[in-house]
Amino acid sequence: MQTTVVGNYPKIPNRPRPARLRQAINRRDRGEITSEELARIEDEVTVEVIGEQIEAGVEVITDGQARWDDDQTYVMRRLGGVEIGSLERYLDTNTYYRRPEVTGPVSWREPILVRDYRFAAENSAKPLKAIITGPYTLAALSLDKHYGSREKLALALAEELRNEVQALAEAGAPIIQVNDPVIVFNKDDIDIFSRALTRMLNGVQTETAVYTWFGSAAGILPALLDLPVATIGLDFVSGRDNWEAVKSVRFDKKLGAGIVDGRNTRIESIEQIEESIRRLSQSVTPDRIYVNPSCGLEYLPRETAFEKLKRMVDGARKAEPVAA
Amino acid sequence: MPALITNAVGSYPKPEYLAQARSQFSQGKIDRAELDKLERKATEYWIRSQERIGLDVLVHGEMERGDMVAYFAGEPGGNPIGGMKLGGLVRSYGNRYYHKPIIVDKLTWPGPMTVDMWRYAQSLTRRPVKGMLTGAYTMVEWSFDDYYPSRREAVLDMAPIIRREVEELVKAGAKYVQIDEPAIHTRPAEDFDLAVEAMHLTVDGIDAEFHTHICYGEVEKIYPDMLRLPVKQIHLAFMNTDFEYLKLMEQVPFDSGKDLGVGVTDIHTRFIEDVEDVKAGIRRTLKLFPPERLWIYPDCGLKTRTTDEAEAKLQVMVDAVRDIKRELEID
Numbered sequence: 001m002q003t004t005v006v007g008n009y010p011k012i013p014n015r016p017r018p019a020r021l022r023q024a025i026n027r028r029d030r031g032e033i034t035s036e037e038l039a040r041i042e043d044e045v046t047v048e049v050i051g052e053q054i055e056a057g058v059e060v061i062t063d064g065q066a067r068w069d070d071d072q073t074y075v076m077r078r079l080g081g082v083e084i085g086s087l088e089r090y091l092d093t094n095t096y097y098r099r100p101e102v103t104g105p106v107s108w109r110e111p112i113l114v115r116d117y118r119f120a121a122e123n124s125a126k127p128l129k130a131i132i133t134g135p136y137t138l139a140a141l142s143l144d145k146h147y148g149s150r151e152k153l154a155l156a157l158a159e160e161l162r163n164e165v166q167a168l169a170e171a172g173a174p175i176i177q178v179n180d181p182v183i184v185f186n187k188d189d190i191d192i193f194s195r196a197l198t199r200m201l202n203g204v205q206t207e208t209a210v211y212t213w214f215g216s217a218a219g220i221l222p223a224l225l226d227l228p229v230a231t232i233g234l235d236f237v238s239g240r241d242n243w244e245a246v247k248s249v250r251f252d253k254k255l256g257a258g259i260v261d262g263r264n265t266r267i268e269s270i271e272q273i274e275e276s277i278r279r280l281s282q283s284v285t286p287d288r289i290y291v292n293p294s295c296g297l298e299y300l301p302r303e304t305a306f307e308k309l310k311r312m313v314d315g316a317r318k319a320e321p322v323a324a
Numbered sequence: 325m326p327a328l329i330t331n332a333v334g335s336y337p338k339p340e341y342l343a344q345a346r347s348q349f350s351q352g353k354i355d356r357a358e359l360d361k362l363e364r365k366a367t368e369y370w371i372r373s374q375e376r377i378g379l380d381v382l383v384h385g386e387m388e389r390g391d392m393v394a395y396f397a398g399e400p401g402g403n404p405i406g407g408m409k410l411g412g413l414v415r416s417y418g419n420r421y422y423h424k425p426i427i428v429d430k431l432t433w434p435g436p437m438t439v440d441m442w443r444y445a446q447s448l449t450r451r452p453v454k455g456m457l458t459g460a461y462t463m464v465e466w467s468f469d470d471y472y473p474s475r476r477e478a479v480l481d482m483a484p485i486i487r488r489e490v491e492e493l494v495k496a497g498a499k500y501v502q503i504d505e506p507a508i509h510t511r512p513a514e515d516f517d518l519a520v521e522a523m524h525l526t527v528d529g530i531d532a533e534f535h536t537h538i539c540y541g542e543v544e545k546i547y548p549d550m551l552r553l554p555v556k557q558i559h560l561a562f563m564n565t566d567f568e569y570l571k572l573m574e575q576v577p578f579d580s581g582k583d584l585g586v587g588v589t590d591i592h593t594r595f596i597e598d599v600e601d602v603k604a605g606i607r608r609t610l611k612l613f614p615p616e617r618l619w620i621y622p623d624c625g626l627k628t629r630t631t632d633e634a635e636a637k638l639q640v641m642v643d644a645v646r647d648i649k650r651e652l653e654i655d
Contacts, residue, residue: 025419050581092510096417265468301412
C-alpha cells in the first residue's frame, strides 16, 4: 500500500506566508516582470509544493501542477488547431476554466510537459508521477468547430498526445497518470473513452494510471478494468456507488482509492481513513491499493490540503498492519 | 396592468473611493461609521442613477457586499450568519482567488443582515426597492461544511435563517424580495428537490412578491423542473445565450402563473448592445408571453462592469422597453 495524490496542489498559501505566485502573475500582467521571471517563480513554487507533499509523508507525488490554469488549457493551448475561448464552469464546482476551441486538425508540435517533469523529478526525493489530461475529457470540455463528432476529436487527440506520453516515458517518468474524469458524467461514451485511452497509451512500457473523480464508475467499471493501464483511480467521496461497484467485480488492477475529501475542509479522522482502507481491502489486496484524496487538492486552502495529506498518511500507516 | 417592468439583478460597480475604503476598513485604518457613510453615499448614487435612467423597480446596488455568499459569512463590515466564517483562499479561475466560507457550527440568524441598507435605499426614492438575498441552497453549495453530516441537513438549517431575514425585510416594507439561487443547477438529479423544499421553507406564507435569479449553467437540465419553485418570477440570462431558452419554453410552456424575468443585455461584455438588438430580443420573447408577464433586466449583476458601461447597458434596456411599449400602445 502506498500513499499518493491525484494531481494539483493549492498554488498559494495563506497569510502570513506570501502569495508569491499570485503576486508574480499580477506583476507579469502589469508588465513589471518578464515571463522568464514568472517562470522562475513557478519553478520555486513547484519546489515548495514538492517539499510540502514529501513533508506530509506522501510516497508518490506530483509536481503540484502549479503552472496549470486548469486541466484542459495547459495541454490544449500547445497543440495546433486549438484556440482558447470563453470562461466555463468546471463540472459541478464553482470554479471556472477557459474552454478550448478546436478550429482545425489537432496536432502535437513539441513536448508540452517534459520540461516540467524533468525539473520536478530533479527536485524531488520521492518518486514523482507525470500527469496528463485524458483525450476524452479534453474532447468533452472543448468546443469542437472542426471534427463534427466527439468521437473523432477524442481519437485525434489520443493519436497526437501519444507523442507526449512517449516523450514523458523517454524522460524517465516512473508512472504516467491520465486524469480523465468526465467519463463518469457521460457513461454512454465509454466505448469512445476506452478506444481513445487505448490509442493514447499504445506501445508505452511505463506504468500507467487513469483517474476519475466527482462521480462513480458504477456500470463502466468492467470496461475500465479492461483498459491497458495498471491503476484505476476512483472517487469514493463524491462517487458513493463506487463502494458497491468495486465489490461487484474482480478488481485485478491497482486501485487509486480516493477516500479523503478533496472538496471539503472537514478533516477526516484517522479511524475513518483506517476503516475506509479496511473496507476496500476486502475487494482489493492491500499491496495493490494507492491511498489518495478524492480529487486534486486545489479546491482547498493550502494549509487544509497539507493537513489532509498528513492525516491521510497517518491513517494509511495505521491501517497497514491490519489490512496486510 | 403593469407590463414590461424594468429592474436590475442586484449588484452595481463600486466607486473607487468605496473599493479603497473597504480595503482600509479590513486593515483597521477606518471605522465602521466611516465605511457606512461611504456605502450610503454610493448607494444614493445608484438610486439616483436608476431613477434618471428610468427603471421602474430599483435595487440598492449591494455597495456593502463583496460576494453574494461571503457577505453573509464574515466579509468585513457584514453581520455574519452564526456558525459561518470565511476560510482560506481558494482559486476560482486564472489568478482569481476568494475566501470561501465555511460552516463551522450550527447555523443561527444573527439579527438583521440586510434591512438597514434596504431601508436607507427605499428612503431615497418613491419607486419600489427590491430586497436582495441569497438562497439557502446556494449559500450551502458555495461553502465548505465542517459541521453538518449532510448537505441536506445544512440546507434545511439555512432556509429558516434566510426566511427570518425575508420576514424582517417585509416587515420593513419590502414588496418585492429576490432570492438568488445561481447554484441551483449544480446537481439537479441529486439536489433539485432539496432546493425546492428550501425555497418553500424560505417564502411560504409570507406576504410579498418573490423572485429568483438563476444564472449561467445548464439551465436546460432544470427546465421545466424550475417551475416548481414557489416564486412569482424566475429571471434567466437570455442575452448571453442569444435567447436559446425560448426554445425550451416553446416545447414546454412556462407556468402561466409565473412571470418571466428576461435578461436582455450581456453583463460580461464591455460592448454596449444596440437598442435594436435588445428590442429584437424582447419581441422574440413577446411571441410566447404577453407583456404583462415579462420583467426586463440585464442578464446578471453589473458589478464587474465600469460605472459608465453599467449605466449605458441599463439605458439601452430602458430605451428598448420604451420603444416596444409605444409599438404595443401600452401607456
